[in-house]
Structure formats: structure tokens, C-alpha cells
Amino acid sequence: MSDVTDEKHSTEEAKGIFGRIGLFYRQVLAELRKVVWPTRKQLTTYTAVVLVFVGFIIAVVSILDTALTKLVFWIFG
Numbered sequence: 001m002s003d004v005t006d007e008k009h010s011t012e013e014a015k016g017i018f019g020r021i022g023l024f025y026r027q028v029l030a031e032l033r034k035v036v037w038p039t040r041k042q043l044t045t046y047t048a049v050v051l052v053f054v055g056f057i058i059a060v061v062s063i064l065d066t067a068l069t070k071l072v073f074w075i076f077g
């Protein structure tokens with residue numbers, strides 16, 4: 001088992017920094033080719049859902065902020 005790790009380590013050292021960087025980018029591109037990209041319709045739907053959700057959360061936080069502000073001013077006012 002240690003022979004395998006020693007062999008791998010020695011080949012990485014032999015490649016040098018630029019070889020390792022090149023290997024990294026080749027692996028990144030290979031992984032990006034595996035990605036299933038959404039269609040335009042799916043992307044539009046996902047974007048709309050996110051915007052509606054964010055708008056809803058903003059409304060909830062704003063209402064809670066206003067209510068707590070009035071409560072604090074009523075108590076300490």
C-alpha cells in the first residue's frame with residue numbers, strides 16, 4: 001500500500017508546479033463536461049422561484065422588524 005502512495009507522491013513531485021496546475025485545470029474541465037446544465041425555461045423558473053422566495057423573506061423580516069420596533073418603543077417609550 002505504501003508503494004502506491006510513494007509512487008504517486010514521486011510522480012507529483014516530478015511534474016512540478018506547472019504540471020500540477022495543468023492537471024488541475026484538465027480535471028476541472030473534465031468535471032464541467034459532466035455537468036447537466038439547465039435549459040433556458042428551467043433557469044427562468046428557478047430564478048423566478050428564488051426571487052419570489054427572497055421577496056417573501058424580506059416582507060416577513062420587515063414586518064417583524066416593524067412590530068418589534070413598535071413593541072420596544074411602547075415598553076421603553
